Structure formats: structure tokens, C-alpha cells
Amino acid sequence: MIDLHSHILPGIDDGARNLDDSLLMAKTAVATGTTVLACTPHIKPPTYLNNGPAIDAAVNFLRSQLELADIPLELVVGADIHINHDLLDGLKTGRLPTINGSRYFLFEPDHNVLPPGMERFCASILAAGFIPVLTHPERLVWIERHYDLVCHLEEMGVALQITASSITGGFGRRVQQWSMRMLGENRVDIIASDAHNNTNRSTSLSDAWTLVEEQFGSACANQLLLENPQRILQDQPLLEKARDWNTVAPQKHGWLNLINRISSK
Template identity: 35%
Template sequence: MIDLHCHMLPFVDDGANTIIEALEMGIEAKREGINKILLTPHYMDGEYVNHKKDIVPAVKNLQRIFIDNGIDIELRAGQEIHINGELINQIENDDILYPDKNTKRYIMFEFPHGGIPKYSNDIIFELKLRGITPIIVHPERNMGFQKKPSMLYDLVSQGCLTQITATSFTGGFGKRIQKFTDEIVEANLGFVFSSDAHNLKGRRFMMDEAFSRLENKYGSSVVNEYKRNSELIWNGDNVSIGDIDRIKNKKRFSDFLRNIF
């Protein structure tokens, strides 16, 4: 099993705080059946920077520590890339890390939680011109998509992929986000599960539980498709979008606000 979104690299963001915590997370990941992890510290999100030149050696060091401690998981250097006006320059300056490493076909792409910036289509257009497919991380937790899910349909129809957080699907972020996650899956607007794990308390891996629920609700073929998509991304191969649908529920956002306030 491949996890394409994980904050296990210590000392760089709001994920693991120590090497010991990273090792404990590695043991938990292995227990869930995960054997490859893309480490994705926050990049240019207004709080954390995490340049490529700093992340690559840090991941190599953690890999050596994993090997020394008998944790058989392949680690790869990545970033959770927050959309920003300098992204194209950051790509040209070789400051970006890709989940598929050297083929550079994909990036893990984050929007602000509160909505979708107006310039997003321009950035995505520039990425597509360069042969780069944005993988939109945790769209189910984005208030812009919750308010207007047709925006997610539009971005996927333009060639973007999505990464659903396992904990969202299992209900860890609340019933309303779980419901929206189900709707994304049912509309074929979801492509992979990842953990977005930060620790072993509130932000755990939950991958095994998520895939169990996915199989119970939608069958083993969907499970196989999601796992296969992760492999395709990891290897830099093409992921087929297939037939997608619009999400029709119009009451979701007001329900979400009532759940908060």
C-alpha cells in the first residue's frame, strides 16, 4: 500500500516532532500494510517554507534511521504544495518535489481551506502546459468545494486528480465531511486515499480502516482502482479519469456551518 500524503518527517512542520515519534509512526504505518510513503511537509503555506534542498537530505537521513531500526518502508521526498503566485517560478527554479520523482508528472496541490483563489485556473493551466497534473489534496475538507462542489467537478474535468484523506472517509473529521467524502467517491471524483497523518493521536493513518469501509460500500474493484492509482502516480504513469458526475446536494454548506457554530 502506498501513502502519498504524510507529515512524518520530523522538525519541519506541524507533523512529527521528534525522530522517536517518526519511528513510532513508521511502525504504525507498517502495521497497516503501508510499504511506501511520500513525505509531504507543507510548502509555502504562509507558515512553513520547506525548500527542496532541505527536504531531500532530511528524508534520506530518516530513511537510514528506518533501515537501522528494521522498518521496511520506502520513503520518498515530497511536498504539500500550497497554491501561490510564485509556483511557476518555483518549478523553474527546481524547488519543487514530485510524488513520481524524476518523471515530474504530478504535484500534491493544496488550496486554502477557506476556498479556491480566483487565479487557480490560471495556475492549473500553466501546470498543464508543462505536463504537470495537480493532485488536489483533501478536497473534502475545503469550504469552497463544500459550498460549491461543481468547482471540483470542473477541475477534475480539466484533468486534475484528487487525494481523499482516509480519516475523512472514516468519519474522523465529523459526519458532514464524511458525507461529502462519500459523495465525492460516488461521483467518481476521488482517485486515491492517503493518510495526511501528522501523529498517532488525532491525525493517524487510518488507511486500513478507510479501505475496509470503501470495500464494504463500493466493492473490491473500487479498492483496487484506488490502490492502483497510487501506484501509477508513484511510478509516473498515466491515471485515467474516466466517467465523472456532478455532486447534486445543495444543502451541505449550511449544514457544515451549523456543525461548527
């Protein structure tokens, strides 16, 4: 699998606190089937002042440490970019890194309040040739009131990333329900760990793979956890969403049964 969202770089945001944490997170990723991991620290001034050149240097450092520790995990550069007014300029200059130098970048709006003008903002970024990957919409507090906007953004060409542990219930039932709904409606482009540590927010994607495979089929799991992430790394268009997944799970189990079955495991 390929994981395009992690806070594995040591000591530069609220993820790995030190190199030991980073190495443990890398070992977990390898042990659970991840071969490539994007290092995507927060960029959220004034709290997290990371930038492209500094992230490059931090990734190079961690690469060298993985090699010394004999951990076979390939790292690529990225960032978890909080919405800000000069985002487009930052992407153009390289101050804000895209994923592996592609046109795709992780884009995080405020969790609690819908930022005004989101639609116009995303349209201007898309028109400039960049593709926002909206991180974990299922966890946004405002999704309930503005799900139509999330759908509209997706239809405009914004990619959606769901967090692996949201699917498996790690953020509670409400978040899990939104995850399953968006998966069932074929709104999701990639699944990633958004790992912050080696305990409750780990780098493991394997449980999410199992659950998605069970509910939506192996082609779906493969598309969201391997093929689309690979396409992003190679700066290629994402795969068409297979509309037949749309009907499989609800017809088989119904949404509530589905969630109950998952929750009782």
C-alpha cells in the same frame, strides 16, 4: 497500500515533532499494510519554508533511521505545496518537489476562501506538463458553494486526493458526506492518510480500505489506495475512472442510509 501524503518528517512542519514520532508513525504504517510512504511536508511561506533539497536530505535521514530501527517502509520525496504565485517556476527548478520526481505534485489551496483564478491557474500548470493533485477537497470550507468548480477541475485533469480519515468520519459528518459523494461520483483519484501524528491523524489507511471495499468494491479500493498511487510514483497516467461504481452504492443503500450506517458503527 501506497500512501502519497504524510507529514512524517521530524520537526519541519506541524507533523511529527521529533524522530520518535516519525518512527511511531512509520511502525503504524507498516502494521496497517502500507509499504511505500511519500514524505510531503508543508511548503507554505512564511510559515513553512521547506524546499526540495532540504526535503531530500530529511528523507535520506529518516530512511537511515528506519533501516537502523528495522522498519520496512519505503520512503519517497514529495511536498504539500500551498498555492502561490511562483509555483510553476518552483516546480521547474526543483525548489518545489513533485512526488518522487514525477509530473504529479500535491497542491493545497486555502481552506477557508476559494483562491481567485483557480481554474486559470490549474490550466496553466497542466499546460506546462505538471499535474496538480488537489489535496482533501472534501475538507475545504468552500466546497459547499463551489462544488461545481471542484468537478470542473477534475474534468480538466486535476487529480483529487481524499483523506482516509475523512471517509471514516474522523473530520465529522459533513466531511464524511462529501467524501462519500465524491467517491460515489467517481471523482476521486487517490486516498492518502495526510498523517500528522500517531494518534488522531495517523498513517493508517486500513479502515478506509475496508470501508471503500465494502461500499464500492475491492477494485475501487485497489485503484485508489494502490494502483493509482503506484502510477503516480512511476509517472504514468492514472487509470480510467470506473463509471459503474457511480451507481452501486446509491442504488443499494441511498446516500443518507449509507452515511447513517457508517456513523452508527
